Amino acid sequence: MALNRKIAYIDLTTGDIETKPIPLDVRKKFLGGRGLDAYLLYNHTKKGCNPLGPANTLLISGGILTATCASATARTHIMAKSPLTGLLGSTNMGGFFAPELAWAGFHHLVIKGKSEHPVYISINNGEIEIRDARDIWGKSVTDTQWAIREDLADEEVKSCVIGPAGENLVRFANVMTGIKNSGGRTGMGCVMGSKNLKAVAARGTMDIEIAHPVEALEYNKRFIDQIVSAKVNQTQGVLGTPFIWGATNCWGGVRTRNFQYNQCEYADDIEPERIDEIAEESMGPHHMTGCFGCQVHCRAQYKIPGGPLAGKYDEGPEYTSLGAFGAETDTPRAETVLTGNYLVNQFGMDNLETGSLISWAMELYELGIITDKETDGLDLSWGNDKVVLEMVERICYRKGWLADALADGGIPASKKIGKKSFDYLVQVKGMSNLHSDERPTPGLALNVATASRGSDHLRSRPAIDLYHLPEKVLRKIYGSPIPYDGPLSSEHTEYIGKPWQVFWQENCFMGVDCLGICKYHTTFLGPTLPNFEDWSKVLYYNTGLEMTPEEIWEVSRRCNMIERLFNLREGLTRNDLEKGDMLNHRYFDEPCKRGAIDVIGMTIDKKKFVKMVDELYKHQGLDREGVPKKETLKNLGLENEPSHLL
Amino acid sequence: MAKVLYVDHQKCTGCQLCELVCAVSHDGISNPARSRIRVVKWEAEGLYIPMSCQQCQDAPCLNVCPVKAISRNEELKSVVVDYDVCIGCRSCVSACPFGAMMFNPTDRKIFKCDLCDGDPQCVRFCEEKAVDFIESDKVTIAKRRQAAERVSTAGKEAAALQDPL
Numbered sequence: 001m002a003l004n005r006k007i008a009y010i011d012l013t014t015g016d017i018e019t020k021p022i023p024l025d026v027r028k029k030f031l032g033g034r035g036l037d038a039y040l041l042y043n044h045t046k047k048g049c050n051p052l053g054p055a056n057t058l059l060i061s062g063g064i065l066t067a068t069c070a071s072a073t074a075r076t077h078i079m080a081k082s083p084l085t086g087l088l089g090s091t092n093m094g095g096f097f098a099p100e101l102a103w104a105g106f107h108h109l110v111i112k113g114k115s116e117h118p119v120y121i122s123i124n125n126g127e128i129e130i131r132d133a134r135d136i137w138g139k140s141v142t143d144t145q146w147a148i149r150e151d152l153a154d155e156e157v158k159s160c161v162i163g164p165a166g167e168n169l170v171r172f173a174n175v176m177t178g179i180k181n182s183g184g185r186t187g188m189g190c191v192m193g194s195k196n197l198k199a200v201a202a203r204g205t206m207d208i209e210i211a212h213p214v215e216a217l218e219y220n221k222r223f224i225d226q227i228v229s230a231k232v233n234q235t236q237g238v239l240g241t242p243f244i245w246g247a248t249n250c251w252g253g254v255r256t257r258n259f260q261y262n263q264c265e266y267a268d269d270i271e272p273e274r275i276d277e278i279a280e281e282s283m284g285p286h287h288m289t290g291c292f293g294c295q296v297h298c299r300a301q302y303k304i305p306g307g308p309l310a311g312k313y314d315e316g317p318e319y320t321s322l323g324a325f326g327a328e329t330d331t332p333r334a335e336t337v338l339t340g341n342y343l344v345n346q347f348g349m350d351n352l353e354t355g356s357l358i359s360w361a362m363e364l365y366e367l368g369i370i371t372d373k374e375t376d377g378l379d380l381s382w383g384n385d386k387v388v389l390e391m392v393e394r395i396c397y398r399k400g401w402l403a404d405a406l407a408d409g410g411i412p413a414s415k416k417i418g419k420k421s422f423d424y425l426v427q428v429k430g431m432s433n434l435h436s437d438e439r440p441t442p443g444l445a446l447n448v449a450t451a452s453r454g455s456d457h458l459r460s461r462p463a464i465d466l467y468h469l470p471e472k473v474l475r476k477i478y479g480s481p482i483p484y485d486g487p488l489s490s491e492h493t494e495y496i497g498k499p500w501q502v503f504w505q506e507n508c509f510m511g512v513d514c515l516g517i518c519k520y521h522t523t524f525l526g527p528t529l530p531n532f533e534d535w536s537k538v539l540y541y542n543t544g545l546e547m548t549p550e551e552i553w554e555v556s557r558r559c560n561m562i563e564r565l566f567n568l569r570e571g572l573t574r575n576d577l578e579k580g581d582m583l584n585h586r587y588f589d590e591p592c593k594r595g596a597i598d599v600i601g602m603t604i605d606k607k608k609f610v611k612m613v614d615e616l617y618k619h620q621g622l623d624r625e626g627v628p629k630k631e632t633l634k635n636l637g638l639e640n641e642p643s644h645l646l
Numbered sequence: 647m648a649k650v651l652y653v654d655h656q657k658c659t660g661c662q663l664c665e666l667v668c669a670v671s672h673d674g675i676s677n678p679a680r681s682r683i684r685v686v687k688w689e690a691e692g693l694y695i696p697m698s699c700q701q702c703q704d705a706p707c708l709n710v711c712p713v714k715a716i717s718r719n720e721e722l723k724s725v726v727v728d729y730d731v732c733i734g735c736r737s738c739v740s741a742c743p744f745g746a747m748m749f750n751p752t753d754r755k756i757f758k759c760d761l762c763d764g765d766p767q768c769v770r771f772c773e774e775k776a777v778d779f780i781e782s783d784k785v786t787i788a789k790r791r792q793a794a795e796r797v798s799t800a801g802k803e804a805a806a807l808q809d810p811l
Contacts, residue, residue, distance in 0.1 A: 069670045096662075103677060142690060179689060205679035207752065213674035217667060221771065228773055283692060286774075290661040295773045297659040301692040313692060 001209045002068050002543045003027060005107035007646060008128055010121060012195050013054055013113030017128050022107065026645050027545065029637065031552075032107055033063035034090065034513035035559030036646075037079040040110055041088075042566050043642040051083040052169065052194040054114040060160065060200060061108040062098030063516015067208055067292075068542035069216040071223040072518040074099060074291035076160060076177065082186040082453070083194070084171040084353075084409045085430035087567045087579065090453045091174070091188045092513055093160075094291035095181030097202060100158040104204030111197065120159070120199040122152060125206055133198040137167060140346040141176040148201045159201035163348025165396045166193035171409040172353035172431075176345070180299070180315040181291065184350040185431060186453050187409075211544030219541055223521070223530060224295050230526035236298040237288060241319035242272035244525070248436055249327065252595015255435045256327045257382055258356075258363040259426050259586050262437040263594035264327035269334045275317065278305050278334055289315060296520050307335045309342055317341040323435025324355020325392075329362060330382040340392055347396040356432035357406045357413070358391045360425055369419045376400045411578055422577075426584050428455035429572070433584075439592050440602040441465060443498035446612045450502065450581045452563040458519060460506035464527045465492045477523060478504050481532045481549035493598060495608040499615035507556035511535060514555060558636045560620070561628060565641060574613070574626045581613055581626060648723035650782045651759065651766060653696050657776035660687060660694035664768035664777055671767040672757075680750060682759040683768050683777065696777055698768075699746040699759035701725050707738035707747050707758075724761045732756065 009018045022036075030036040037059040044057040059079040066073045076098040082089030101107070105126040115130070118137040122129045136147045141163040149157050158177065166173035166189035173189030174182045183189070192198070210216045227233055235243050248254050249264055256264045268274060279287040282303035290297035304312045317337055325340030326332045344351045364370045365380035372378075378387050378400075394403030405413040411430045414422040426433045431454030438445035443465045444457075451459035464477075474488045478501055488497035505523070508531055512522045515535060523531050532549035539545050539552070547555075575582050588606045592599050614624060621632030633639045665681035673680050683698040701724045702708075708716040708725055715731035716738060718724070734754060738747045747758045759766075761779075769779045 067666075067676050069666060069676055103679075146690070179692075205677060207673075207680070208676040210670055210674055210676055213670050217670050217767070220667070224771065224773070284656060286656045286658075287692075288659055289692060289694075290659045292661060293663045293666050294661050295663065297661065297774075313690065315692070 001211070002064060002066075002102070003545065005062075005102055005208075006105055007108040007110065008106055008123075009110045009112070010128065010130070011113045012111065012115040012119065012130070012197060015130055017130075019106075019128070020646070022646065027064065028547070029555065030559055031064045031514035031555050033061055033066075033075070033516045034077045034079065034092065035510060035555060036108060036514070037061050037077055037090070038559050038562040038566065040108065040646065041079050041081070042562050043644050043646070044110060044112070045081055047569050049081060051081040051086065051089070051191065054112070054195070056081050056191055056194070058111040058188070058191050058195065058197075059108065060101075060111065062102050063514055064107070064545075065538065065542055066107065066516040067099035067102035069210050069213065069220050070515070070517065070538045070542050071220055071227060072291065072294035072296070072521050073516045074294060075513070075516045075518055076101070076183065077513060077516075078160075078175050078183045078188045080188060080191040081570065083169070083190045084187040085454045085579075087429055087570050087572060088453050088563050089186035089188055089191065090563075091183035091185055092458070093175070093177060093181045093183040094294075094518060095158070095177040096292045097158045097160045097177040098516060099292050100202040100204055102204070102208060103206050104202045105206050109200065111195065114194065115196040118196050118198050120148060120197065120201060123200070123202045123204075125204055136198050138164065140164070141348045142179060142346065144199055145177075148199055152201065152203070154203055157201050157203045159199045161199035161348070162189040162192045162197075163346060165347040165349035166190055168396065168398055168407070169193050170349055170396060170398070170407045172350040174348045174350055176348045179313075180345045182345070182350070184352065185456065187350075189348050210542055212541045216538075216541040219538060223534065223538070226528070226530060227521055228295050230528050232526040233296045233520060236296055236520065239272040239276050240288070240298050240300045240316070242275050242317065242322055245319045245322040246272040252592060252599035253437050253440065254323060254327045255426070255433070255437050257330050258328060258359040258424065259584075259590065260363065261594050262439065262592040262599065264330065264332050265594075267326065267332040270322050270326045270332045270337050274334060275300065275302070278302055278338070281305070291518065294518060296518075298520065302338060304338050304342060305335060307339050309339050312342055314338070314342040314345060316345070318351075320352045320434065321355075324351045325388060328355050328359035328435050329388045331385045331388050333385060336385040336388060339389055343389065343392045343396075347392075349392075349396055352434060353409075353432050354392055354395060356426065356435065357395070357410055358388055360410065360432075361391070361402060361406060363424050364417065364421055367424075369421050370402065370417060374402050374417070376402070423585065426586065428583065429453075429579055431455050437592065439587055439604055440595075440599040441492050442495045442604060442609065442612065443492065443501055445583060445587060445604050445609065446498055446502050446616060447505070449583045449609075450613065450616060452560065452567060459509055460502045461524070462498065462501035462505050463525055464523065465498070465501060467527065468492065469527060473527065477527060481553050493602065495605070495612055499612050499619060502616055503619040506560055507553055508532070510556040510559050511552055514559060515539070554636070558638060561632070561636050561638055562641070564620070564622070564628060565638070568627060572626070583609070648782065649764075649779050650701070650785065651698055651761065651769070652778045652780050652785050653698070654776055654778070655695040657774045658685065658694040658696055659774060659776070660685060663771050664696060667767045667771045671762065680757070682746075682748075682757060697744060697746060698777075699725065700744060701761075706741040706743060710737045710741040712737060722761050722764055725758070726760060727756060727758065729755065
C-alpha cells in the first residue's frame with residue numbers, strides 16, 4: 001500500500017539510520033510530499049540554524065500518490081533551509097526518482113549532519129546504506145548517475161545528485177535527476193554539497209498495492225483523456241515550454257536586458273518553432289520525452305547545433321533557459337541558449353538564477369557600477385554570447401572576483417559590489433525573479449511577491465488570468481471547493497479579485513505538491529484540468545484514504561501556513577526588501593517600454609499592490625503584518641507547533 | 647487475421663506508463679517489476695525501446711517447457727501459460743531470447759504478456775501509440791511506406807544533385 005511507505009532518518013555525522021512508519025493521522029494532516037516536508041522542516045530545524053551547517057535538515061520525498069496509478073506522479077520534492085535566501089528552501093522536480101524511492105519502500109527521507117568525506121546514500125528495497133563517493137566527487141550531473149549505476153552494478157538505479165556547482169557551494173545549486181530534471185531554485189544542491197552528500201540513489205521492486213485497482217485504472221484513463229484534450233498540453237507536447245516563451249515574448253512579458261525592456265527583439269533564432277526544428281534535425285520527428293507515467297511529454301531532446309559543445313545531447317530547453325540565456329542577457333541565439341542550458345544541467349545549477357544574475361551584472365557593467373577591474377577584463381556588454389557562457393562556467397567554479405560574488409547569490413553579491421547595485425537586482429526574498437515581467441499583470445506580481453520560497457511562479461501563479469476567461473468560468477474554478485462570492489475579474493490588468501485567485505492557486509499548488517503530481521495536470525496553464533474534486537477520488541481509489549475536496553483544501557492551507565511559520569521564524573517581515581513580501585521598486589517606477597497595447601506603459605500601482613497584499617493576508621488568516629492570527633492557527637490545528645509527531 | 651503487439655520505438659517517450667498499467671491491470675499492484683512490458687533505456691542518448699513477448703511462431707518457451715504448461719491460444723495466436731500445470735522450473739525464462747518471460751520472486755511464478763485477452767492495456771494507455779495492437783499485415787504496409795518514402799526522398803535528392811542549376 002502507498003500508505004505503508006516509510007520515513008527514514010539518516011544522520012551523516014554519526015551514520016545512524018532509523019526507519020519509521022508514517023502514522024495515518026499525520027497523513028491526514030499533511031498528506032505527504034511538500035506538505036509533510038514543510039512540517040518536518042519546521043520540526044527538525046532550530047531558529048536561525050546555519051543553512052550550510054550540519055544542523056540544517058534536508059528532506060527528500062515523494063507525494064502520497066507517488067508511483068500509484070494516478071496520473072503523472074513523478075515529482076520529487078526536496079526541502080531545507082535555503083542557503084540562498086535564509087528562508088524556506090524548497091524544490092520540486094520530475095523524472096523517475098520519487099517513484100523508484102517509493103518502490104524501494106520510502107516516501108520521506110530526513111537527512112541530518114555532515115559526512116567527513118563525500119558519500120552517497122543508496123536505498124535498495126528497504127535497506128539504506130551510506131557509501132563512499134570520493135571517486136565520484138567532481139563528476140558532472142549525468143556522469144555521477146552513470147558512475148553510481150556502475151558502483152552498484154545495477155542499470156535501473158535512479159538517483160538525484162549534485163554536480164560541481166553543489167560541491168562548490170554555489171548558493172543556487174540544483175539537485176538533479178536524469179538528463180535535465182532539475183530541483184532548482186533556493187539552492188537545495190548547495191545544502192547537499194555542504195553535507196558532503198553527492199547523491200541519493202534508489203532502486204526498488206517492492207509492491208505498492210492499489211486500494212481499488214479497477215477504479216484507479218479507469219479514473220487514470222479519464223484523467224489522461226482530460227489532460228491530453230487540453231490545448232495547452234497538446235501544444236506543450238509538441239513544442240515544450242518554449243511555446244509559452246514565444247507567446248509571452250510576442251505579447252511583451254519577457255524581461256530583457258535585466259529589467260530594461262519587456263520584450264526581446266530579433267529573437268527568431270530562439271522562437272519555439274526554431275528550437276523544435278533543431279530538435280527535429282538532431283533527434284528525428286519523435287523528439288519529445290516525458291517523466292514517469294505522463295502523457296504530456298513536454299521535454300524536447302536535442303543536440304547542440306554548433307559551437308564548442310556541438311553534438312552534445314541534452315533535453316529541454318525550458319521556458320526559463322530561453323529567458324535566462326536568451327532574453328535577459330540579450331543574446332537571443334539558439335546556440336547560446338542550448339549551450340547554456342547544457343552547461344547548467346551538467347553543473348547542476350539553477351538556469352534562472354544564473355541568467356538573471358549575469359544579466360544584472362551586465363546592467364551594472366553598462367552603468368559603470370562594476371568595471372573591467374571586477375570582471376577580470378571580461379566584456380560584459382549586452383549580447384556578448386561568449387562572455388555569458390564564460391560567466392556560467394566561472395560561477396560554477398567560482399573563478400574570478402565577480403563570479404565568486406555572484407555564486408553567493410544576489411543580495412550578498414550586492415553587498416560586496418556596493419554602490420546602488422541592490423536597486424537593480426530584480427529579486428524577492430533574495431531569489432531572482434523569473435524572466436517573465438509581471439508589470440502588466442498585478443495578479444502575477446502579487447504571486448511573485450508573496451510566494452513562500454521567494455520570487456517564484458510555481459507557488460501561487462494565477463496563470464489562467466491571461467486567458468480573459470468569462471467571469472462565469474472563473475467563478476466555477478475559483479468558487480470550489482470553498483464557496484467564494486467576492487469580486488473576480490477577467491481582466492488581467494485589474495487588481496480586484498486577484499488576491500483570492502492567488503490564495504486559491506497557492507492551495508491548489510500545495511495540494512498537487514502533497515500528492516506528488518505535476519502542475520501541468522492541474523489548474524495552472526489549463527483551466528479545464530483537474531483539481532480538488534478529482535484528487536479526492538484519485539486519492540481514495542489509489543490509497544483507500546477517504547478525504548473530501550474540502551479536507552484536501554484544509555491540508556493545503558495547513559501546509560502553506562507551516563511554510564509561513566518557518567519563514568516568520570527565520571525573519572520574514574512584510575515590507576523588508578530582502579526578506580519580505582515586497583517587489584523591487586522597478587515594478588512601481590519603470591513603465592514597460594515595449595509590447596502589446598495592454599502592456600506598454602504599464603507599472604504596478606503601489607497603493608493598489610499594498611491593498612492586494614492586505615486582502616491576501618486576510619484570505620490566508622494573517623494579520624496586517626503577515627503573521628497568522630491565533631484563531632487561524634487553532635482552526636488549522638497548528639497552535640502547538642512544533643509538535644514533533646514525526 | 648490475428649493482431650500483433652507492434653512496437654514503434656521511435657514514438658516512445660520513455661514514460662513507462664505501459665509498465666504501470668500492465669502491473670495494475672494484471673495484479674492490482676504498482677510495480678514495474680511485475681510488468682509484462684518493459685522499457686529498455688539508453689538515457690544518455692535519449693533512446694527508449696519497449697520490449698515485450700513476440701508471441702513467437704516457433705516459441706522457445708513453449709518448446710522447452712518440460713510439463714507442456716505453455717501452449718498457443720488459437721484465437722489470439724498468443725503464447726499462454728497454464729498455471730495449474732506449470733511447476734515453476736523457469737526453463738522458459740532461460741530459453742526466451744527477448745527477456746520477455748519473467749519470474750516474480752514474490753509470487754514465485756513466471757509471467758509474460760497475455761495480450762490482456764485481446765485488449766492490451768499498454769496500448770490503450772499509450773497516447774503515442776508507440777505500442778499498438780494491429781493486424782499483422784498492417785505492420786508491413788506501414789513499414790513498406792516508410793521505406794518507400796526514404797527511397798523517394800533519396801531519389802529526389804540525387805536528382806537535385808544532377809540538376810545543372
